[in-house]
Amino acid sequence: xxxxxxxxxxxxxxxxxxGLSACSTKAADDSTGGGSGSGGSGxxxxxxxxxxTASEITLAALTDTSGVFKVLGLGITQGNQMWADDVNKTGxxxxxxxxxxxxxxxxxxxxxxxxxxxxxxxxxxxxQLIGSPTLAALKKPLTDDKIAAIPASWASxxxxxxxxxxxxPTYDIESINGLSRLQxxxxxxxxxxxxxxxxxxxxxxxxxxxxxxxxxxHKMKVVEATVTSTESDLTAAVTKLKAGGVKAFLLTTTPAQxxxxxxxxxxxxxxxxxxxxxxxFTPQLLDxxxxxxxxxxxxxxxxxxxxxxxDNPKVKEISAAFKKAxxxxxxxxxxxxxxxxxxxxxxxxxxxxxxxxxxxxxxxAAVRKTTVxxxxxxxxxxxxxxxxxxxxxxxxxxxxxxxxxxxLVQTEPYVSPDAQTYKTxxxx
Amino acid sequence: xxDTSPPAPATDAVLExxxxxxxxxxxxxxxxxxxxxxxxVVLAAVAAVVVFLAPAYIDAEYLTVANWVxxxxxGGMGLTMLVGQAGQLSLAHSFFAxxxxxxxxxxxxxxxxxxxxxxxxPSLLAAVLAVLCAxxxxxxxxxxxxxxxxxxxxxxxxxxxxxGFWLARELPSLAGSTSSGRYAPSLNLFGFDFGELHxxxxxxxxxxxxxxxxxxxxxxxTALAYVLGRGALSGRVGxxxxxxxxxxxxxxxxxVSVVRQKALAFAVSSAYAGLAxxxxxxxxxxxxxxxxxxxxxxxxxxxxxxxxAICVIxxxxxxxxxxxxxxxxxxxxxIIQLVTSSDDYSGTGFTPGVITNFxxxxxxxxxxxxxxxxxxxxxxxxxxxLRR
Numbered sequence: 001x002x003x004x005x006x007x008x009x010x011x012x013x014x015x016x017x018x019g020l021s022a023c024s025t026k027a028a029d030d031s032t033g034g035g036s037g038s039g040g041s042g043x044x045x046x047x048x049x050x051x052x053t054a055s056e057i058t059l060a061a062l063t064d065t066s067g068v069f070k071v072l073g074l075g076i077t078q079g080n081q082m083w084a085d086d087v088n089k090t091g092x093x094x095x096x097x098x099x100x101x102x103x104x105x106x107x108x109x110x111x112x113x114x115x116x117x118x119x120x121x122x123x124x125x126x127x128q129l130i131g132s133p134t135l136a137a138l139k140k141p142l143t144d145d146k147i148a149a150i151p152a153s154w155a156s157x158x159x160x161x162x163x164x165x166x167x168x169p170t171y172d173i174e175s176i177n178g179l180s181r182l183q184x185x186x187x188x189x190x191x192x193x194x195x196x197x198x199x200x201x202x203x204x205x206x207x208x209x210x211x212x213x214x215x216x217x218h219k220m221k222v223v224e225a226t227v228t229s230t231e232s233d234l235t236a237a238v239t240k241l242k243a244g245g246v247k248a249f250l251l252t253t254t255p256a257q258x259x260x261x262x263x264x265x266x267x268x269x270x271x272x273x274x275x276x277x278x279x280x281f282t283p284q285l286l287d288x289x290x291x292x293x294x295x296x297x298x299x300x301x302x303x304x305x306x307x308x309x310x311d312n313p314k315v316k317e318i319s320a321a322f323k324k325a326x327x328x329x330x331x332x333x334x335x336x337x338x339x340x341x342x343x344x345x346x347x348x349x350x351x352x353x354x355x356x357x358x359x360x361x362x363x364x365a366a367v368r369k370t371t372v373x374x375x376x377x378x379x380x381x382x383x384x385x386x387x388x389x390x391x392x393x394x395x396x397x398x399x400x401x402x403x404x405x406x407x408l409v410q411t412e413p414y415v416s417p418d419a420q421t422y423k424t425x426x427x428x
Numbered sequence: 429x430x431d432t433s434p435p436a437p438a439t440d441a442v443l444e445x446x447x448x449x450x451x452x453x454x455x456x457x458x459x460x461x462x463x464x465x466x467x468x469v470v471l472a473a474v475a476a477v478v479v480f481l482a483p484a485y486i487d488a489e490y491l492t493v494a495n496w497v498x499x500x501x502x503g504g505m506g507l508t509m510l511v512g513q514a515g516q517l518s519l520a521h522s523f524f525a526x527x528x529x530x531x532x533x534x535x536x537x538x539x540x541x542x543x544x545x546x547x548x549x550p551s552l553l554a555a556v557l558a559v560l561c562a563x564x565x566x567x568x569x570x571x572x573x574x575x576x577x578x579x580x581x582x583x584x585x586x587x588x589x590x591x592g593f594w595l596a597r598e599l600p601s602l603a604g605s606t607s608s609g610r611y612a613p614s615l616n617l618f619g620f621d622f623g624e625l626h627x628x629x630x631x632x633x634x635x636x637x638x639x640x641x642x643x644x645x646x647x648x649x650t651a652l653a654y655v656l657g658r659g660a661l662s663g664r665v666g667x668x669x670x671x672x673x674x675x676x677x678x679x680x681x682x683x684v685s686v687v688r689q690k691a692l693a694f695a696v697s698s699a700y701a702g703l704a705x706x707x708x709x710x711x712x713x714x715x716x717x718x719x720x721x722x723x724x725x726x727x728x729x730x731x732x733x734x735x736x737a738i739c740v741i742x743x744x745x746x747x748x749x750x751x752x753x754x755x756x757x758x759x760x761x762x763i764i765q766l767v768t769s770s771d772d773y774s775g776t777g778f779t780p781g782v783i784t785n786f787x788x789x790x791x792x793x794x795x796x797x798x799x800x801x802x803x804x805x806x807x808x809x810x811x812x813x814l815r816r
Contacts (some may be wrong), residue, residue, distance in 0.1 A: 066782045097651070104765060110496065110726065114762045117639065120490035133720065140713050157608060201720045202607025203632050219781060230721040258695075 010353070016033025046094060048176075049359040051124030058094075059345060060101045060123035062115060062138075062149075064130045067107030069152075070395045071282075073130050075334015076152060077102055080127050082321055082335065083342025092165075093346060096354035100127060109137035120145055125363055127345050128152065128338065132202050138162070145153045146360040148348070148367055150341045154278075154304070155206040156424040159387050162367050165348070167340060168304020168378055170389045171203060171277055173419050175210030175250055177394055178275035178302065180416030183218070188247045193221040195241035195249030197234060197261055200226040207252030207277050213422055217382045229254055238264040251276040255285055262299060263290045276301040278394075283332070283405030294399045300409065302394040305336045314339075314375040319403075340377040347372040348383075379413040387426030392419045429491045441463060463622075479647045483640035484632040489641045492711075498646040499707045500754030502653045504738035505747050506700020512745025513661060513738070514693035515673025517578060520569075520585035521701045522731035523592040524562045525749020526718070528604045528702025529709045529727075530596070531558035533612040533657075533716035545601050551615045553707050563695045570691035589722065590728050596718035596727075610719025612709055615645060623714060649707065650751070653700060653704045660696065669693055734758070742752045743793050745805025752803040760788060 007401055020354040058251040063082050064073035070163035077100075092098060093295050103119055105112040119126075120141075135151045135158065142149055142163045149163060156170035167251035168176070174195070196211045198204030208224060215222045218371035223244035234257055241249050242265075249265075251258055251274060258280040263275070281301045285294060293299070306315050308331050315336060322335050339411045352358050352366035372381040372390075393413035400407040483491055507521050536554035537546025573582055596603040604610030614623020622641045629636040637734070660666055668689045671679035676686050708726060709716050719725030734757050742753025764787070799805045 050733045066785075106765070109712070109717075111762055111765050114492040114496070114766055117492045117767055118487075121488070130605060133717075133725070136717050137712055137715060139608070140611065140715065144713075155607065199720075200606065202605070203606075205607065228721060228722065 001052070023126070032336065044371055046353060047354065047357045047359050047362060050120075051122055051360075052096065052319070052358045055096055056099050057094070057096045057349065058101060058123045059125055059127040060119040061100055061102045061128040062105055062112060062119070062126055062130065063102060064075045064127055064136065065102075065104045068300045069107055069130055069202055071330070071332060072334050073104075074284065075332045076128055076327075076338035076341070077101065077317065077334075077337035078326065079338020079340075080320065080342055083336075083339045083346070087342070087346060093349045094224065094358065096382060097208065102203040105131065107133070109133040111136055116141060120147065122149075124358070124360065125345070127194050127341055130146075130256070134278060135204075146364055148360075148363050150344060152337070152422075153203065154389075155202045156389060157202065157206060158210075159389065159424060160209075160426040163366050165344065165367055165383060166390060167337070167344060167381060168391050169388065169394045169419075170424065171206040171252060171423065172210030172213070172424065173208050173389055173392050174277050174302055174394060175252070175275075176191065176214045176419040176422055177182065177392075177414060177416050178250060178277075178300070179214045179248075180418050181300075181396065181414060182248050182273055182275065184416075188220070190218045192247040193245050194248035195223045195225070195244060195319065196252070197225045197227065197241065197249065197257075198252035199229045201229060201259070203277075203279065204252045206249065209425075210422070211250055214418060217418060223249075227257060232256055232260060234260040235264050237271065238268060242268055242270045244274060248273040248275070250274070251280045253277075253280055255280060255282040257292050258310075259285055259288050262293050265291045271298065274299045277379070277393060278303045280318045281399065281406065283330070286399060286405050291399075294402075297398060300398055301406070302334060303406075304394060305333055305340055306376065307333060307397055307406040307408060308336070309400070309407050312376045314377055333404060333406075336377055340374045343374045343377070344370075344372050344381065344383075381414075386428050388424055390409060392422075436533065450742055479644065481631065482801070483636060483643050484634045487780045488637070489766055491643045493766070495639070495642050495646045495707075495761055496762060497751075497754050498650045498794070499704050499711060500594055500735070500738055500758030502651050502707060503704030503735050504750035504754050505653050505703050505740060506697040507702070507735050508739040508742065508745055508747065508750045509657060509661065509669070509700075510693050510697035511741075512602050513666060513740055514669035514689065516573060516690060516693055517582035518585045518694070518697065519555035519692040519729070519732045520588035521735040522727045522729070523588040524566055524698040525705035525708060526592045526596065526603075526727035527565050527698075528558050528705030529560040529706075529716050531702070532706045532709055533604065533610055534602050536612050537610065538613075541610075542752060543601065544604065550630065551613050551703075552640035554612075554753065555615060555703075558706050559699050559702045562705065563699030564592050566698020567691050569698075569755065573690050573694050574687040577734040578639075586729065586732065589727070589732055592727060593719060593722040602715045603718045606718050609715045611714045612716055614710060614714055614783050622711070626725075628767075639715070645710075646707060649703065652752075653703065654747055661747070665678040665692065737792060741802050745801030746802070746804035748807070749760060749802050749804030752807075756788075756803075760791075761785075 050365050060150055063075050063077050064070055080100055084100050088097045089091060101119060101123060103115045105115060107130065116138050125147055129138070129149045130152045132153045135153055139158065143161050147163060147164050150165045150167060151158065154166060154170045158164045159166060179194065188194060194215065204226065205381055211222055211305045224243050227234060227237055238261055249272065251261055253261065258276055262274065276299060277299060285291065306312050308319060318335050318339055319331065322331060336424050348363060348366050348370050351370050352362045355362060355366060367383050370383045374381065379391040383388040383390050393415040396409040396414045397406040398409055399405055503521060503525060507518065510516050510518055532554055534545055535543055535547050535549045535557050536551045538545050539548040576584055590610060597606055614621060620627065622645050623638055668684045671682060671684045672686060672689050680686055718726050723729045725731070738750055738753035738757045741756050742749030795802060
């Protein structure tokens with residue numbers, strides 16, 4: 001045994017000696033993420049550091065193709081890629097082609113951290129970042145490494161740094177707009193009692209923030225019921241709202257919980273208007289017993305981007321391309337959001353290019369100068385205001401038996417005066 | 429030993445046991461020759477050199493995975509002592525990790541933050557106290573652990589995970605909000621900071637960043653946990669635990685206080701989990717964030733089962749096995765995500781992430797079927813082959 005150990009030791013010592021004499025291959029790369037900013041000039045005399053070569057700009061999609069949001073993650077990624085293909089057909093941006101690298105986190109923060117370590121070495125920024133656990137785990141590293149990312153979560157509490165490039169209204173704005181529309185239709189009035197069922201998470205708490213603001217402005221009383229994201233039976237929450245005598249209620253929950261809440265409310269005879277935040281709806285809900293209640297007009301929802309069923313030429317173009325590339329796959333709003341994310345990055349990169357600085361710091365500076373016209377896919381976006389959402393307008397929709405499961409209530413995006421005067425947590 | 433026999437827990441010594449040796453037998457060891465000791469010293473020195481140089485060669489993402497594996501190894505060692513040596517089934521390991529993490533965040537967190545309670549203690553002291561806190565909470569579980577056995581104890585301890593989930597949501601000023609968490613400082617060891625970049629340090633012209641520094645720290649902590657565990661298992665404490673595991677009545681007759689030993693086993697195991705919890709906070713760059721759901725996340729029921737899987741795959745009761753088990757349970761899913769690129773837009777269900785789960789599940793089944801003593805048993809077989 002000890003002979004074996006000795007031979008082991010000799011082998012190890014040899015390895016160690018080799019290690020000492022050799023020169024590390026890692027010496028060239030910079031794992032601290034700070035970026036030495038070698039200032040290598042590109043073809044157009046533009047400053048670059050990480051993820052940009054003379055011919056290519058690399059962006060990462062940190063998505064979920066194996067976890068709970070795999071359908072959406074895949075759709076957004078396909079949209080990202082469609083945008084990149086379109087840009088590359090027309091000669092690229094800043095004389096460079098766009099390349100997108102995809103990484104699957106499975107919606108888990110502990111898988112996201114090593115993937116982030118990997119992608120930060122050769123990607124300029126992130127065109128997609130799915131999941132609030134993932135965003136929470138990566139927010140500090142993103143800030144430290146000066147990387148800009150487009151998250152697929154919309155809490156206004158994450159707008160404290162320019163690294164978080166959020167498309168469209170935040171959850172609190174959604175609630176304010178939703179309530180404001182109900183009031184404009186005469187469904188609720190000042191002094192009424194309203195309800196809000198929400199998941200006790202970043203998503204739900206942020207939605208509730210908007211409700212509280214609106215209620216305080218209109219002397220309304222709010223009956224709140226919190227649930228955990230895995231609760232499947234919302235009877236207790238709905239009963240609480242019914243006992244409180246609510247005239248309408250909001251949902252900031254998971255789609256499965258939407259089905260439960262709408263079903264229980266119908267069963268209990270609580271036939272009041274319901275407004276659900278964007279993530280409360282998926283087309284699959286129209287295959288459940290609550291489909292009739294959802295399509296009765298009592299339930300409305302909203303989104304920062306147009307639904308699949310829309311007359312917008314760009315949406316039609318994306319939809320046709322999607323059907324051609326992925327026949328047999330269910331259509332979601334994912335590709336539309338993914339394409340819009342691409343257009344946002346396109347505008348930021350063009351701005352950075354005209355500033356002559358495609359470094360990460362240059363991109364962050366460019367974010368604060370960027371306004372985007374997404375060809376109608378979303379309302380016009382404005383990233384120049386620190387701490388504020390890029391838009392306070394949203395598309396109002398109701399469930400319907402159409403591709404994507406939603407149809408517009410009105411073609412124009414909706415915004416209320418209350419939402420425009422509301423001060424988000426990090427608004428300067 | 430045939431392949432169909434139930435898994436036999438490993439004995440006290442991790443390197444030594446002959447597979448045929450009766451479990452829990454009092455060993456009379458020959459005095460170690462000087463040569464063996466010398467070889468061990470040389471090996472330890474070589475290992476230290478390898479650990480010191482590794483960050484200069486290994487890419488940051490693989491170092492990150494290695495650090496995560498070491499978190500699992502420290503936690504797994506604690507649980508394998510409790511389950512494999514003292515014979516107490518626990519499904520609360522992730523809860524004690526949560527206690528450790530939250531304690532560290534509270535003790536080391538800055539005092540002047542409006543929304544979070546912090547005591548502003550030096551990070552080293554805070555880490556030590558956090559480990560003690562977790563150990564004490566584990567000892568406080570004694571009234572329950574002393575009365576229950578086997579699966580009943582397992583289910584009772586599982587309730588702690590739910591208690592932890594509820595408490596973390598009720599006390600965001602301590603645990604951080606479930607959405608964005610709270611931040612605790614990195615370890616600062618006599619001026620050398622493991623999270624910041626000062627003082628600057630280069631090894632072979634490679635700048636040593638956060639991940640590289642953490643790798644050294646975690647390797648040192650894992651070695652420390654291993655040495656302390658070996659010490660406990662090869663001494664009086666370990667004998668007491670094994671007596672408890674094999675027959676409580678006989679253990680009592682032989683003068684082992686059953687209740688006290690159970691409490692001690694839970695305290696030591698929880699302290700290990702607490703250390704793993706502190707390492708988790710450092711791994712996330714100082715972020716302490718409770719889970720959004722009770723069965724998915726870092727401190728969830730899933731995590732509790734993962735720790736148990738580490739012990740089973742590694743071999744119940746084997747400290748070295750816990751390290752190997754962690755490579756499989758904590759390391760494999762991350763490594764597979766890193767080496768497979770998912771440039772696949774076809775919408776197939778078989779993404780690398782899904783395949784990971786299949787590989788992972790079948791591996792557990794295969795190990796249980798063909799080597800019930802886990803990876804530690806494989807190691808013993810390998811050594812036996814080498815010795816011939």
